[in-house]
Amino acid sequence: MPHQIALRFEDGLTRFIEANPNETVADAAYRQGVNIPLDCRDGACGTCKCHAESGKYEMGEYIEDALSEDEAARGYVLTCQMRARGNCVVQVPASSAVCRTQRAVLEAAVGEVRQLSPSTISLTLRDESLGKLAFLPGQYVNLQVPGTDQTRAYSFSSLVREGGEVSFLIRNVPGGLMSGFLTGQARPGDRMTLTGPLGSFYLREIERPLLLLAGGTGLAPFTAMLEKIAAEGSPHPLHLVYGVTTDADLVEMDRLEDFAARIPNFTFAACVASPESAWPRKGYVTHHIEPAHLYDGEVDVYLCGPPPMVEAVSRFIRECGVKPASFHYEKFAASA
Ligand SMILES: Cc1cc2nc3c(=O)[nH]c(=O)nc-3n(C[C@H](O)[C@H](O)[C@H](O)COP(=O)(O)OP(=O)(O)OC[C@H]3O[C@@H](n4cnc5c(N)ncnc54)[C@H](O)[C@@H]3O)c2cc1C
Ligand code: FES
Structure with a gap:
């Protein structure tokens, strides 16, 4: 017997689909014209990650980089591996418009x-x-x-x-x-x-201050976002912390300086983890997140970088006792 799945999108829309017991929620959604963000369909990339708010389900095989043990314990699921065992409510971290994009x-x-x-x-x-x-x-x-x-x-x-x-x-x-x-x-x-x-890691409407956290080439999505913000402006302050491992990894500094000149309320701090670094600001991204950047939770946080960095920063944010209004992240997992 098929189960009913309520897909709740971040713009407030809810769409009901039916999933057969042997069908993944992602396949059922596609069959019914809802394109949940997907990539590998193999439990390896984490692109299809959603939050199961209620209902019984089973997960197929996946790797820790795509869904950590802690995330699974908190109800996160990979819809390409999720098979419903009852009616479920699933929160999709993307707008209904994005989910209809081919x-x-x-x-x-x-x-x-x-x-x-x-x-x-x-x-x-x-x-x-x-x-x-x-x-x-x-x-x-x-x-x-x-x-x-x-x-x-x-x-x-x-x-x-x-x-x-x-x-x-x-x-x-x-x-x-x-x-x-x-x-x-x-x-x-x-x-x-x-x-x-x-992917569902994209710049949402700016409704409050933003904290952007980049590790290595995880800077890439932020320079695209900053180009958009430079063109359209932002009514709220934006702060970027950009961390790399060695001095050789520190790139695009001219571009960041240029954004700081063009976007009046944009500031950034770049740090290098290696103790041998000649760069004045040393340490990890977490060392340079100040309580003031979290606005007592009235902040949207975007985080991108290699999986260990994303996990360390996510843990830091969870343990600092302030829950951001929204938290979006992308792990640059290796494909091989
Ligand atoms: C959603 C998403 C977005 C991404 N966006 C970017 C991006 O904008 N810029 C970017 O640089 N990368 C990005 N990546 C990672 C990228 O897709 C590749 O995995 C990476 O560039 C390596 O590709 P390659 O073919 O050179 O190496 P591969 O042939 O894939 O890997 C060779 C070997 O190196 C290992 N390896 C792969 N990546 C790393 C690494 N970072 N550190 C250490 N060892 C590694 C592999 O496990 C393998 O053993 C993204 C990944 C995802 C999932
Ligand atoms: S699409 Fe890659 S983990 Fe589901």
Whole structure:
């Protein structure tokens, strides 16, 4: 017998779907025209994470980076692995409009591959058709590694510019498939396939102060968000803490200075964890979050970076005794 699932979207809309016992909630939603953000469909990426407010269900297989033990204990689920065993209420961390967005498959040419530092690459792709990619700043696409059937997820680090140009900020992982292509073979004009936009980590309406927390190339979605804020303004203060491991990982500082000059109520602090660093501000992101940045909970927090960083910062926020009005995060989990 099918079970009834109430999907509650963050804009307040609720949609009822029916899920068969052997069908995942994500498959049932798609069958009935609701595109819950999805990527791997395999319990590996965490893109489909939602909160089960009530009801009985079983989870299939998944990895800890996609859903931690603590999250599962607090009722978070991966809808690509969730099978209902009764009627359920599931809160989807995206708007109903985003859940009806179809993903597009587009081709674009490599414009520029620039090594910003030994550990970080800036990639620019160009094609008139990219202007049609209706992504929200913070979302990502899957980029196919040319000559292979493999894809890697990358967050847009810019909005679409004149002529259909977008940028990405990419960690150079030694021995990595995409890293190897970008540092070895990639040439301007090479064609790359993008699938997206994907993900529920995107800038919401700014209704209160924002605290943006970035680890390494987890800065990418924030530079896209800041481009939008620079163009439209913000009635509320915004503070970014950007943490990296070594001095070589610290990139895009000119761009952040430029945002600070253009957005009147934007401030940022960049810190380096390595004790050998020559950078004056040392330590982890958590060392530079001050009580004043949390506004006694009247704040929206956005967090992005490698899984261990996202987990450490999430724990810090949970344990500091202040519950933010909203908390959004993206883990840059390895695809391999
Ligand atoms: C939603 C999402 C958005 C993402 N956005 C970005 C982004 O904007 N910028 C970005 O740089 N990355 C991003 N990533 C990570 C990215 O998709 C790739 O995993 C990463 O770039 C490595 O790809 P690669 O092909 O070079 O290495 P792979 O061939 O995938 O990996 C080679 C080896 O290195 C390991 N490895 C992979 N990544 C790391 C790492 N960071 N540190 C240490 N070891 C690693 C792998 O486990 C594997 O053993 C995102 C991931 C997700 C899930
Ligand atoms: S889509 Fe469910 S974990 Fe990736």
